Every structure is written in C-alpha cells, then in structure tokens.
Amino acid sequence: MQRQVGAQGFAFALLIPAFVLIVGVALWPAAQTMWMSLHKASMIMPGTEFIGLQNYQKQLGDPRFWNAWRNTAYFTVASVALETLIGLIIALVLSQEFPLRGWVRAAVLVPWAIPTVVSSRLWGLIFNTDFGLANYLLRSAGIIQTDRNWLGEVGVALNVTVLVDVWKTTPFMALLIMAGLSTIPGDLYEAARVDGANMLQRFFQITVPLLLPVLLVSVMLRLLDAFRVFDVIYVMTGGGPADSTEVMSTFTYKILFSATQFGFGSSLAGSMFITLLAVSIVFLYALRNRLEVE
Amino acid sequence: MTLTRISRRTIVKAGVGAAVGTTALHLGARRAPAVIRRQGEVKLTFAAIKTFGPDYIAEILGQFEEENPGITVEYIELPTPNNSTEVHTYLVNSLNARNGEPDVFTQDCIWIPEFGGAGLALPLDDFVTDDDKAAYFPGLIENCTWDGKIVAWPWMVDGGFMFYRKDLLDKYSLEAPTSWDELISSAQQVVEGEGNPDLAGFLWQGKQAEVLVCNWVEFLGSAGGSTLDGTTVTINNEAGAKALQLMVDLIYEARVTPEAVLTYDEEPSRIPFTSGNAVFLRNWSYTYGLAQDAAESSVVDKVAYAPLPHFEEGRSTSCLGGYQYGINASSKNPEAAYKLVQFLSSEEIQLKSSLSPGSSSPTRIAVYDAPELKEANPFMASLKDIFTGSTPRPIHPAYPQMSLAMQSGLSSALANQMGVQEALDSIAQQLTDIIG
Numbered sequence: 001m002q003r004q005v006g007a008q009g010f011a012f013a014l015l016i017p018a019f020v021l022i023v024g025v026a027l028w029p030a031a032q033t034m035w036m037s038l039h040k041a042s043m044i045m046p047g048t049e050f051i052g053l054q055n056y057q058k059q060l061g062d063p064r065f066w067n068a069w070r071n072t073a074y075f076t077v078a079s080v081a082l083e084t085l086i087g088l089i090i091a092l093v094l095s096q097e098f099p100l101r102g103w104v105r106a107a108v109l110v111p112w113a114i115p116t117v118v119s120s121r122l123w124g125l126i127f128n129t130d131f132g133l134a135n136y137l138l139r140s141a142g143i144i145q146t147d148r149n150w151l152g153e154v155g156v157a158l159n160v161t162v163l164v165d166v167w168k169t170t171p172f173m174a175l176l177i178m179a180g181l182s183t184i185p186g187d188l189y190e191a192a193r194v195d196g197a198n199m200l201q202r203f204f205q206i207t208v209p210l211l212l213p214v215l216l217v218s219v220m221l222r223l224l225d226a227f228r229v230f231d232v233i234y235v236m237t238g239g240g241p242a243d244s245t246e247v248m249s250t251f252t253y254k255i256l257f258s259a260t261q262f263g264f265g266s267s268l269a270g271s272m273f274i275t276l277l278a279v280s281i282v283f284l285y286a287l288r289n290r291l292e293v294e
Numbered sequence: 295m296t297l298t299r300i301s302r303r304t305i306v307k308a309g310v311g312a313a314v315g316t317t318a319l320h321l322g323a324r325r326a327p328a329v330i331r332r333q334g335e336v337k338l339t340f341a342a343i344k345t346f347g348p349d350y351i352a353e354i355l356g357q358f359e360e361e362n363p364g365i366t367v368e369y370i371e372l373p374t375p376n377n378s379t380e381v382h383t384y385l386v387n388s389l390n391a392r393n394g395e396p397d398v399f400t401q402d403c404i405w406i407p408e409f410g411g412a413g414l415a416l417p418l419d420d421f422v423t424d425d426d427k428a429a430y431f432p433g434l435i436e437n438c439t440w441d442g443k444i445v446a447w448p449w450m451v452d453g454g455f456m457f458y459r460k461d462l463l464d465k466y467s468l469e470a471p472t473s474w475d476e477l478i479s480s481a482q483q484v485v486e487g488e489g490n491p492d493l494a495g496f497l498w499q500g501k502q503a504e505v506l507v508c509n510w511v512e513f514l515g516s517a518g519g520s521t522l523d524g525t526t527v528t529i530n531n532e533a534g535a536k537a538l539q540l541m542v543d544l545i546y547e548a549r550v551t552p553e554a555v556l557t558y559d560e561e562p563s564r565i566p567f568t569s570g571n572a573v574f575l576r577n578w579s580y581t582y583g584l585a586q587d588a589a590e591s592s593v594v595d596k597v598a599y600a601p602l603p604h605f606e607e608g609r610s611t612s613c614l615g616g617y618q619y620g621i622n623a624s625s626k627n628p629e630a631a632y633k634l635v636q637f638l639s640s641e642e643i644q645l646k647s648s649l650s651p652g653s654s655s656p657t658r659i660a661v662y663d664a665p666e667l668k669e670a671n672p673f674m675a676s677l678k679d680i681f682t683g684s685t686p687r688p689i690h691p692a693y694p695q696m697s698l699a700m701q702s703g704l705s706s707a708l709a710n711q712m713g714v715q716e717a718l719d720s721i722a723q724q725l726t727d728i729i730g
Contacts, residue, residue, distance in 0.1 A: 043386060043390065043408065043412045043414075044408055044411050044412050044691040044692055046412070046413065052320050057423055064702070093314045128557075128562075129552070129553075129554035129557065130492075130554060130566055130571070147554075149552075149553045149556065149557070151557045152500075152553055152554055152555075152556030152557040152607075152709070153553070153556075153709075154709050154710075154711055157448050237502075237557075238501065238502060238503055239502055240501055240502025240503070240556070240557075240701075240709075241501075241556045241557075241708070241709040242502070242702070242704050242705045242706040242708075242709040242711040242712075243502070243702050243705070243706065244711075246710070252699055257379070257382065257383040258379060258383075258385055258695075258697070258698060259381060259692075259694050259695040259698055260386055260408070260694065261695065
C-alpha cells in the first residue's frame with residue numbers, strides 16, 4: 001500500500017512538466033483570450049472595460065463576420081472533401097507493389113514539405129493574370145480564349161486557394177491513410193478472395209470498415225487545420241477581391257493587428273476556438289464509440 | 295552596429311502567435327518612463343523599413359556611431375512599405391510590450407495619430423524648435439502632430455504620380471493628359487494603334503489593401519471630394535460617386551484598365567509598365583528610378599511623369615505617403631534616441647541619401663534646392679511642387695479601422711459586387727460608426 005502511493009506520487013511528479021507546459025502554452029493563453037473577449041479594449045483607447053458577451057453579440061450582427069464564416073466553411077468542406085478523396089486514391093495506389101514504389105512515395109510528399117508561404121507565392125505566380133503559367137497553358141491548349149483573372153474574380157479566387165490547399169495537403173492525407181491501410185491484416189483479403197469476394201466487395205467489406213477509425217482521425221485533423229487556414233489566403237489574395245476570400249483567421253488578424261480592436265478580435269478568436277472544440281468533441285465521441293465496439 | 299532582419303513571415307507568424315500575448319500585456323500596468331542612464335555605453339535599437347531604393351541605412355548608422363562615441367545602434371530591418379500590414383503588426387507588438395525596444399522606429403504616416411493617441415510614441419515638443427519645424431514641408435509637420443503634440447518626425451515623403459510612355463505618346467502626337475477624358479482617349483488611341491494584345495492602357499492598384507485607399511484618395515480629390523470633412527463623413531456625396539464610377543468605368547466601360555488591377559499592389563503594377571506593357575501607370579516616386587535602370591526596365595529613357603489627371607471640378611491630387619520617425623515612449627534613452635533622429639533627419643544625411651536614382655524623397659525643403667541634388671538626381675529635385683500640395687488620408691487614431699472598411703467597400707464596387715452608390719453608402723455608414 002505504502003509503496004503503491006509512493007509510485008503513484010512519483011508518476012504524478014513525472015506528469016508535472018508536461019502539465020506545466022500545456023497550461024503555459026495552451027490553456028493559459030486560450031483562457032486569456034477568452035477573458036479578453038469579454039472586454040472592450042483597443043490600442044487607441046486607454047484602459048479596458050468589461051462588457052460581458054457584447055463582443056459576441058456584435059459578431060452576430062456583423063456582415064463581415066458572416067461573410068468570413070461562410071467562406072471558411074466553404075473552404076474547409078471543399079478542401080477536406082477533395083483531400084480525403086484524392087488522398088484515399090493515392091494511398092490505395094501506393095500500397096500496391098510496383099517498381100520504385102519508395103521513390104514515388106517520397107515524391108508525393110514534396111508539396112507537403114514546402115513551407116506554405118513559399119508554395120502560396122509560387123501558386124500566386126502561376127495564377128498571375130499577365131504572365132502566369134496557368135493562363136499560358138490553358139490558352140495554348142485552346143481551353144480559354146482570353147486570360148482569366150484567377151485571383152481577382154469573385155467566386156474564382158476562393159476556389160483557387162482551395163486548389164492550392166488540396167495540392168499541398170493531399171500528401172498528408174495519403175500518408176495517414178497509407179499507414180491505416182498497412183495495419184489491415186493481409187490474410188483477411190486472402191480469406192475473402194478464397195470465399196469469392198470481388199475487388200469492390202473486398203474494398204467495401206474489409207478496407208472501408210477497418211480504415212474508418214484512421215480516416216475519421218485524419219479528417220478531424222484536417223478539418224481543424226483547414227478551418228484555421230491563414231497563410232494560403234493571406235499570401236495569395238489578402239482577403240480580396242470584395243472580401244470574397246476573407247476567412248475567419250485573416251479577418252481576426254486584421255481586426256487584432258490592423259484595427260487593433262483587441263477585445264472584438266479576441267472574441268472572433270474565441271468563436272473559432274468554441275467551434276473547433278465542438279467539432280473535436282463530436283469526432284472524439286464518434287471515435288470512442290467505434291473503438292469500444294471493437 | 296548590428297543588423298537583425300525581420301522577414302514578412304516572422305512577423306506574421308509572431309503576430310498570430312502573439313495575439314494573445316499582446317492583449318495580455320495590454321491589460322498590464324503602464325510603466326513609468328525610465329530614468330536616463332548616464333554612465334557607460336548607451337545601446338539603441340532602431341527598427342526601420344527597407345526602402346525600395348538603394349540600401350544606405352547601415353552605412354549612415356556607422357557614421358552616427360563614429361560621431362557619437364558611447365552610443366551603439368542595433369539596426370532591425372523591417373520589410374518594404376508594400377508589406378505595411380506586417381510592419382504595423384511588428385510595431386503594435388513591440389511598442390505595446392513597453393520594454394523600450396525599439397528605441398527609434400519608422401512608421402507609415404497614417405499610424406501617427408494611432409501611436410501618438412495611445413501614448414506609445416514619445417512627444418518630441420521638448421526637443422524640437424520652431425526653426426526645426428520650419429525646415430520641412432508644412433503638411434508633414436501637421437501630419438506628425440496629434441492632439442497638439444509633435445509625436446513623430448519626418449523621414450521621407452512620397453506621393454502618387456502619373457508615369458507614362460513618352461515615346462508612345464510622341465508617336466501619336468499626344469500630350470501628357472491633364473483630364474481623365476484625355477487619359478482615356480489617349481490610352482485607347484495608343485493601345486489600338488500599337489495592336490499589341492499585351493499592352494495595357496492605364497494601370498493602378500486595385501487590390502483590397504492599403505494602396506487601394508491611396509488610389510481612392512487621388513481619384514476622389516480629382517473630383518473635388520474628400521472622405522471626411524472635419525468629423526462629417528462626406529465620402530458618399532456626388533464627388534465620391536463620380537470618382538468611384540470612374541474607377542469602375544476605367545475597367546469595364548473604357549476598358550483601358552485590365553481587370554487584373556484587382557490583384558495589383560505596387561510591384562505587380564510596376565513590373566508590366568517597366569517591361570513596356572502599359573502606356574500609363576499610377577505609382578509612387580520609386581518607379582522612376584527603376585524605369586531608368588536597364589537591369590529592371592526595357593523602357594529606359596522612354597518614361598516621363600506628370601501630376602495625375604483630374605475632373606474639371608477637382609484638382610490633380612497626390613496621396614501623401616511616406617514613413618516618419620518615432621521614438622518609443624518607453625525608451626530608456628530618449629535623449630540618445632532623439633540624437634539619432636536628429637542625425638537621420640539632418641540636411642546632410644537627407645541629401646546624401648537622395649542622390650542615387652530610386653532613393654526615397656527628402657522631407658526638408660532646402661534639400662530640393664541643393665545644387666548637388668539637381669545635378670545627381672534631377673528627377674527628385676523636380677518633385678518639390680508635387681509634394682508641397684499632397685493630400686493626406688483621413689487623420690484619425692482609428693484610421694486603420696476606417697481603412698479596412700474602405701478597402702472592403704471599394705473592392706466590392708470594383709469587382710462589380712455592389713453598385714457605386716451602394717458601396718459608398720455602406721462605407722459611409724461604417725465610417726460614421728467608427729468615428730462616432
């Protein structure tokens with residue numbers, strides 16, 4: 001008994017550094033932001049004033065907030081759906097045996113390895129109206145007659161940023177899914193083949209259900225990430241034209257650091273935090289049930 | 295002297311990461327100004343943007359250290375002015391930290407009321423004399439004043455000009471246009487006559503960014519309008535509608551401006567012009583130096599400049615731009631910091647730093663009359679009159695907030711998402727809320 005308590009105490013002691021780190025770099029700043037979001041505070045106005053939930057109320061009546069919200073939701077759903085689909089296909093192909101597979105696997109990861117700011121700049125040049133490669137290739141192929149204004153056209157610019165995100169992040173999805181595929185025991189497929197299951201049946205009866213937990217975790221990670229998208233949009237469009245690519249992160253950044261409305265800006269960050277927390281809880285709950293069944 | 299480079303990326307990243315930190319610091323108690331240390335070595339930090347012109351700051355800081363034994367300067371290089379959002383973020387973060395770093399900084403002229411009003415910039419009234427003030431363009435001293443106090447000190451001035459291809463205009467026996475109608479018809483005539491599908495008529499900056507507001511101030515002034523009249527919002531009156539309608543028509547009606555301007559800030563508009571693919575360009579003064587530099591330009595000696603055109607009821611307007619010095623209110627060595635500002639803004643240094651083409655423009659009137667400048671950089675010497683009458687953007691501590699509202703509304707009209715009057719009314723409503 002005595003020894004057990006001592007061991008337990010030691011175990012807790014071992015957890016303290018991690019705990020301090022998490023509190024210091026994650027919980028404390030998040031709590032500070034949430035606290036700040038209940039205040040009216042800006043750099044141009046000395047002092048702060050507690051105003052309760054008024055900043056959140058202000059968001060609900062602010063068309064800029066809803067615009068950023070819609071754009072963020074669109075960006076998140078579109079990019080994650082495409083990344084999952086394409087990532088799954090790539091993963092299935094790359095799990096087959098073929099010559100030089102190691103090299104191809106490494107090559108697929110290149111976009112993921114390039115810093116987003118750099119690749120956003122590159123894609124910004126590719127989609128430049130005057131001397132961009134996209135217009136040149138599409139015109140040479142006869143697909144378009146006149147140059148398109150990719151990043152200057154409402155309704156087009158946001159899709160271009162989705163494309164860049166898909167290009168960049170699909171390898172990450174493929175990698176996670178590949179890891180999931182490698183955990184599925186090969187003898188299941190063999191048994192199914194012996195029982196006469198065709199390829200589609202094998203895919204839907206074995207691959208999909210066994211892959212689902214990994215898939216859910218990957219989609220959750222990507223959702224959380226895509227929802228906070230900042231660099232692609234900040235570098236390529238800065239939120240324009242006509243606010244059509246303004247997302248929650250860029251909007252929050254502008255309110256916090258250009259307009260220096262620290263209170264209102266923190267409440268925007270707070271809204272993102274609450275949303276993402278809710279998404280995480282839903283996913284973790286779904287996953288827990290799944291794991292318990294097994 | 296030591297040099298630290300701050301890239302765009304580090305600032306953006308630090309900015310996002312420090313979002314919480316800044317706000318937390320903001321709540322903290324304000325520190326009383328520290329006592330000046332008399333003994334020993336004084337170390338100053340100086341955060342300055344990189345200009346579009348030749349680098350000279352490192353060199354002159356060496357001269358300052360030589361002339362002022364006992365003071366060393368650490369130079370923090372900030373990004374170029376087209377990344378002004380990042381520079382602003384850096385200043386907001388570091389000044390709010392109130393730890394005295396950087397001692398001296400450079401700021402866009404539009405942030406002066408903001409930093410002055412927040413008590414982050416040291417008032418310089420104890421240091422500067424009336425004689426000092428009289429040496430500069432009067433509009434600039436006004437620009438450096440907030441609430442009756444001098445809270446900044448002039449470094450360089452800039453303004454928007456019309457650059458044009460003199461060779462092409464000569465070919466069609468055209469004069470430099472002074473009205474917008476003339477500009478449109480000249481641009482159309484040249485573009486049609488040249489038959490070059492890559493040649494654009496008139497480029498300017500329509501990206502949803504600060505520079506769009508600068509362009510707007512010029513179009514608006516050219517129609518006789520203004521954003522604010524005292525504390526009344528006048529942006530959505532007849533002159534405003536006329537100015538914004540012109541911007542929209544240049545793109546969709548006269549078709550002398552390509553839709554690509556919706557993605558242009560300074561450099562993306564300058565590059566086609568100096569590659570010979572535009573007849574007219576609205577841009578800052580740095581364009582001229584680059585246009586005359588054979589490494590950057592295929593139109594050397596073919597470019598001329600003039601004040602921007604205007605409507606009958608308005609006047610040619612140049613948006614007042616430029617960066618000015620400020621001293622951190624928390625600086626531990628305000629006297630040494632002022633010495634540095636005094637040195638940097640001295641006639642000697644201003645002259646020295648404006649001699650090579652492409653350099654930024656001095657703020658002291660006397661420098662423009664110096665024979666050395668007329669000989670070495672006649673373009674610069676000829677700008678005196680343009681800078682004397684340049685028009686500032688709205689002067690208000692909440693200007694950055696007002697700017698965001700204007701950027702969004704103007705961009706909506708230019709992208710055909712809103713009618714001209716609708717966009718202006720929406721901006722006016724937001725501006726009234728911000729000021730009120």
